[in-house]
Every structure is written in C-alpha cells, then in structure tokens.
Amino acid sequence: MNVLSLVMSSSLVLISIFISYYQKLGVEKEIVIGSIRAIVQLTFVGYILHYIFYANSILFTLAMVIAMIIVAGNNAAKRGSGIPHVFYFITISIAFGAAITLTALILFGSIHFRPQEVIPVSGMIIGNAMVSSGLTVSRLKDEVKSRRHEIETYLALGANSRQASQKILKIAIKTGMMPTIDSMKTLGIVQLPGMMTGLILGGVDPVNAVKYQMMVTFMMTSTTAIACFTVALLSYTQFFTKNHQLI
Amino acid sequence: MKKIKFIDVGFKDHDDVILKDISMEISFGYIYTIIGPSGAGKSTFIKLINRLIDPTEGKILIDEKNIKDYDIIKLRRRIGMVFQQPYLFEGTVEDNIKYGPMIRGQRDTNVDYYLSMVGLDKSYRTRKVDDLSGGEAQRISIARSLANEPTVLLLDEPTSALDPASTQVIEDLVIELKNKLNLTIIWITHNMEQAKRVGDFTIFINNGRLIEYGNTKAFFSNPKNDLTRLFINGKLTKEGIE
Numbered sequence: 001m002n003v004l005s006l007v008m009s010s011s012l013v014l015i016s017i018f019i020s021y022y023q024k025l026g027v028e029k030e031i032v033i034g035s036i037r038a039i040v041q042l043t044f045v046g047y048i049l050h051y052i053f054y055a056n057s058i059l060f061t062l063a064m065v066i067a068m069i070i071v072a073g074n075n076a077a078k079r080g081s082g083i084p085h086v087f088y089f090i091t092i093s094i095a096f097g098a099a100i101t102l103t104a105l106i107l108f109g110s111i112h113f114r115p116q117e118v119i120p121v122s123g124m125i126i127g128n129a130m131v132s133s134g135l136t137v138s139r140l141k142d143e144v145k146s147r148r149h150e151i152e153t154y155l156a157l158g159a160n161s162r163q164a165s166q167k168i169l170k171i172a173i174k175t176g177m178m179p180t181i182d183s184m185k186t187l188g189i190v191q192l193p194g195m196m197t198g199l200i201l202g203g204v205d206p207v208n209a210v211k212y213q214m215m216v217t218f219m220m221t222s223t224t225a226i227a228c229f230t231v232a233l234l235s236y237t238q239f240f241t242k243n244h245q246l247i
Numbered sequence: 248m249k250k251i252k253f254i255d256v257g258f259k260d261h262d263d264v265i266l267k268d269i270s271m272e273i274s275f276g277y278i279y280t281i282i283g284p285s286g287a288g289k290s291t292f293i294k295l296i297n298r299l300i301d302p303t304e305g306k307i308l309i310d311e312k313n314i315k316d317y318d319i320i321k322l323r324r325r326i327g328m329v330f331q332q333p334y335l336f337e338g339t340v341e342d343n344i345k346y347g348p349m350i351r352g353q354r355d356t357n358v359d360y361y362l363s364m365v366g367l368d369k370s371y372r373t374r375k376v377d378d379l380s381g382g383e384a385q386r387i388s389i390a391r392s393l394a395n396e397p398t399v400l401l402l403d404e405p406t407s408a409l410d411p412a413s414t415q416v417i418e419d420l421v422i423e424l425k426n427k428l429n430l431t432i433i434w435i436t437h438n439m440e441q442a443k444r445v446g447d448f449t450i451f452i453n454n455g456r457l458i459e460y461g462n463t464k465a466f467f468s469n470p471k472n473d474l475t476r477l478f479i480n481g482k483l484t485k486e487g488i489e
Contacts, residue, residue, distance in 0.1 A: 149330065149332065152299055155299060155323065156297060156323055156327070156328035157323070157327075157346060157347045157391065157392070158320050158321075158324040158347055158350060160320060163350055245298065245299060245300060245301065246299070
C-alpha cells in the first residue's frame with residue numbers, strides 16, 4: 001500500500017465525523033483526537049519495532065513486552081478504580097497469563113523467541129488479557145456492592161472471606177472470559193480475525209493462515225483464563241479485613 | 248458462654264457516629280428485644296456481637312474475654328444470625344441446612360432434625376428454595392443457623408416482611424427454641440407489641456445511644472427515661488419528637 005492510498009483511506013474517518021455531527025452525538029472531537037492518536041502511536045510503534053527487529057536483542061524484546069504489560073495494566077486498572085492496589089493486581093495477572101502462554105508457545109515450537117514473533121503475539125494476548133481482566137475487576141466491584149447482604153449471610157454462617165466470595169468470584173471470572181469464548185464460537189463464520197486477515201492480505205495461503213489463527217485463539221483463551229482467575233483472586237481480598245469482615 | 252458485656256462501645260463509619268458509649272450486659276438464656284427508630288444503630292449493635300464489624304471505641308467481652316481474642320470463624324458459628332430478608336442459597340433446603348457444617352468439614356448433618364426444630368417435616372428436605380413462601384424461607388434460614396449449633400441467635404427484624412400468621416409462627420418457634428436449646432436470643436423489632444410478647448428484656452437505642460434497658464414488663468409499664476416513654480407512645484421517630 002502506498003502513502004496516497006493510506007491518506008485516501010483515512011478520509012473514511014470523515015463518515016464517522018459526519019454521522020456524529022448529523023445525529024448530534026457530540027463525539028466529533030473525540031473521533032479527531034482518536035484518529036490523530038492512532039496515527040502518531042502507530043507511526044511511533046512502527047519505528048520502535050523496526051529498530052527492535054533490526055537490533056534482534058532479547059533485552060529490547062523483553063523491555064517492549066514489559067512496557068506493553070504496564071500500559072495494559074494501567075488502562076485496565078481504570079475499570080477497577082476504588083479497589084486498592086488494583087493496578088498491581090491487574091499488571092501481575094496479565095504478566096502471569098502472558099508469561100505462561102508465551103513460554104508454552106515457545107516450548108511447543110509454535111513460535112520462536114525472535115522479536116518479529118514474540119512482540120506481535122504478546123501484543124495480541126496482552127491486549128486481550130487487558131480487556132478481560134478489566135471486565136473481571138469491574139464486575140467484581142459491582143457484585144460486592146450489590147450482594148453485600150448475601151456475602152454477610154455467608155460470613156455469619158462461619159464462612160471465611162474466600163468461601164463467602166465464591167459465587168461472586170465465579171461470576172466475575174466468567175464475565176471476563178465470556179467475550180473471548182463468544183468470539184471463539186463465531187470465529188471464521190462471523191468474523192475473520194486480525195491475524196488471519198493480516199496473513200491473507202500479506203499473501204499467505206488461507207489454509208496456512210488458519211493454522212496461525214488457531215494458535216492465536218488457543219493462546220488468547222489460556223491467557224484470558226489465567227489473567228481473569230489471578231486478578232479475581234488477588235482483588236477480592238481488598239473487600240475484606242483480615243478478620244473476614246466486609247469493608 | 249454466660250454473659251456478653253459492652254464497655255463504652257462506639258462505632259463510627261468514617262465521620263458518622265453510629266453508636267456511642269454503649270455499656271451494658273446481656274445474660275445468657277433470655278430473649279432480648281432491641282427497639283428504636285429507623286437508623287438508630289440497632290443493626291450495627293448486633294453486627295458487633297458476631298464481629299461482622301468491630302467497634303471503633305470500647306470493647307465487648309464474652310465471659311470476661313475480649314471477643315477479639317476468640318477465633319472469629321468459631322465465634323460466628325456460636326453466634327448465629329438471621330436477617331430480615333432470608334437469603335437462601337441456590338439449590339434445595341437440604342443444601343442450605345448443610346452449608347454451615349459442610350464448610351467446617353462435617354458431612355453427616357441431620358437435616359430432618361433441624362427441619363423438625365423449625366416445625367417443618369422432612370418432605371421439605373428436597374424442596375427447591377424458590378418454591379418456599381416467605382415464612383417457610385425464614386424458618387429455613389433459622390434452621391440453617393441452628394445447624395451450626397449456636398448458643399446465641401441474633402435476629403435482625405426476622406418477621407418484618409411476613410404476614411401476621413407467619414409472624415406468629417416465627418414468634419412461637421423462637422420462644423420454643425430458646426426454651427428447648429437454652430438459646431440466648433437478641434431480636435431487633437419495630438413492632439412494640441412483638442417486643443412485649445417475646446422479650447424477657449428490652450433494649451432501647453436512639454440516635455446511636457443506649458437510652459434504657461431492663462425487664463420487658465417494667466420497661467413498658469414504667470419507663471425510666473422520657474425518650475423511652477415518647478417512643479413507646481409513638482411520639483419519637485427518626486426525625487425527632489413529634
């Protein structure tokens with residue numbers, strides 16, 4: 001794709017600005033800011049990746065992955081605002097999920113420890129874990145608020161905070177995992193996912209592209225499950241005192 | 248367990264004073280009813296006893312030992328609590344009654360025995376909780392607390408959502424349980440007649456302060472405090488004196 005084609009395709013943003021203006025949605029400014037941010041961020045990342053791929057350094061690769069995790073943790077933590085230490089819990093959970101999945105993929109020989117492979121794969125799993133762990137903490141917070149009476153009933157019967165939270169933990173973890181599970185169900189039928197589309201556009205045979213997409217699907221599912229489970233288990237403790245009292 | 252003693256107990260929620268300077272004794276084996284306007288601090292008072300919350304001032308002793316020195320989980324099993332809205336867990340009546348014993352590792356709970364304690368026959372065992380009436384659900388929540396074999400039962404307005412017939416059943420049941428199991432009952436009620444009917448002793452809390460407590464008969468026939476007199480005569484509400 002040449003630069004002119006790219007500039008012309010950017011004119012499509014005008015459609016969304018027009019709809020926003022016509023329907024008085026009041027999001028024209030946000031669309032413009034979002035578009036500019038996307039251009040600046042992607043250009044910046046493009047150059048960074050170009051440098052890292054060229055340098056082919058383990059240190060730079062890991063630094064890039066860690067930076068992705070921190071930014072993802074910071075973004076997802078907004079959904080859990082009010083929960084003490086939520087940024088650390090989400091960041092740890094995303095890192096944990098990503099580390100297990102990446103290690104497994106490398107050990108299974110699905111990818112090699114090269115920046116060209118590790119960074120895009122990390123981006124996909126970290127992005128997915130960011131959304132799911134954000135959903136998990138947000139739901140956890142809502143459930144504790146709306147089910148205070150239920151939790152106190154458990155505590156009054158002699159349950160500890162873990163036992164009293166069993167049900168809300170299940171709900172919160174499930175909420176975080178459902179978008180990934182749902183998208184898995186319609187994969188290839190309703191949507192041709194990002195990686196597969198990219199490979200097909202890049203000229204790879206669709207059958208081969210499907211193999212990669214399958215790997216991406218499995219790795220996203222595992223990372224999501226690990227991140228949601230970990231963040232829920234770390235966060236629920238913040239709603240209780242050490243004496244199993246609901247705060 | 249023989250006595251609960253409150254010594255200068257207070258509770259603050261951030262800057263809001265919910266309870267202040269509560270000093271009193273509760274002797275075991277009796278029914279204590281707690282009365283007072285809405286928002287007086289009655290529910291907070293009983294939540295302090297099973298440590299769902301801790302006092303921010305003063306201390307509570309059970310048999311001269313600070314309740315903070317008891318194992319909190321064991322304490323909550325000894326001091327059961329029944330709420331205004333009986334939250335029953337999904338599943339059957341049996342699942343609910345077995346819950347307390349199950350989480351402490353006991354598998355052989357005699358469900359029929361606890362059902363009989365609340366005047367229900369064993370056919371209820373397999374009933375789904377969604378199929379129960381309000382009165383039945385409240386009886387199951389009492390049976391569920393009894394399965395922990397408590398010595399004290401805290402009741403937070405257990406009949407306020409029930410019809411008169413179900414209310415009568417619960418009142419009779421609680422009096423019977425107290426006599427049969429030598430339970431100590433601490434019962435919050437908004438119903439003055441109910442307090443007279445069931446209480447051996449009555450505690451009056453207003454605006455976070457313990458105004459008066461004593462033998463129920465003397466409390467209602469000859470209140471010592473003017474605020475108590477006003478409240479009994481329906482002239483003291485949450486908003487103040489009418």
